[in-house]
Amino acid sequence: MKDQNNLSRDTMWKATVSCDSAYDGIFFYAVKTTGIFCRPSCKSKVPNFENVSFFSNAHEAQRAGYRPCKRCRSDLNIKIYDPFECVLEDTMRLIKNNYVQNMSLNEIASRVGVSRFHLNRIFKERTGYTPRIYLERIRVKKAKELLLTTVFNSTEIGYQTGYQSVSSFYNAFKRNTGFSPSQFRAFHSGNTENQELD
Structure with a gap:
């Protein structure tokens, strides 16, 4: 199983840009300009690289002040949503x-x-x-x-x-x-x- 701690920022960025669902649950990305965090597979507009932060789970992103995306429902357990x-x-x-x-x-x-x-x-x-x-x-x-x-x-x-x-x-x-x-x-x-x- 993939582990976010072993992934480079570049790997996570590529997964984000390609909306790769294989990385869902492995990491989340947050966009500074919108204040929202998403799953890698989210089909929302690709953000600028310099505005993105990566988190290993939804709780970390929320603790950092980001809101869950309403499109990909990044706050819900991937197994049930x-x-x-x-x-x-x-x-x-x-x-x-x-x-x-x-x-x-x-x-x-x-x-x-x-x-x-x-x-x-x-x-x-x-x-x-x-x-x-x-x-x-x-x-x-x-x-x-x-x-x-x-x-x-x-x-x-x-x-x-x-x-x-x-x-x-x-x-x-x-x-x-x-x-x-x-x-x-x-x-x-x-x-x-x-x-x-x-």
């Missing part, structure tokens, strides 16, 4: 709680504190699909519940689940279930007659 997992959880919670709203990917990314590109990449790596597909699945799940538990027609349910048009609701529903909304309702109610027009 995964910043990508937090982005994923925040995104999923945001979508679940706001699926009726017409939020763009840019807005979602902004609200969870990452770029649109970064959000798409993290989400797809962790789940196998994009935030847009996740939103669609949440909306379709809610639409299925409404189709089976209410008397609202497909148009009303489409708008209640966040779709801006009947056709976008119909297409998303069919793509996810293999049925049109009225076919789904009829199939699950055992009534193949009297299907409403989609």
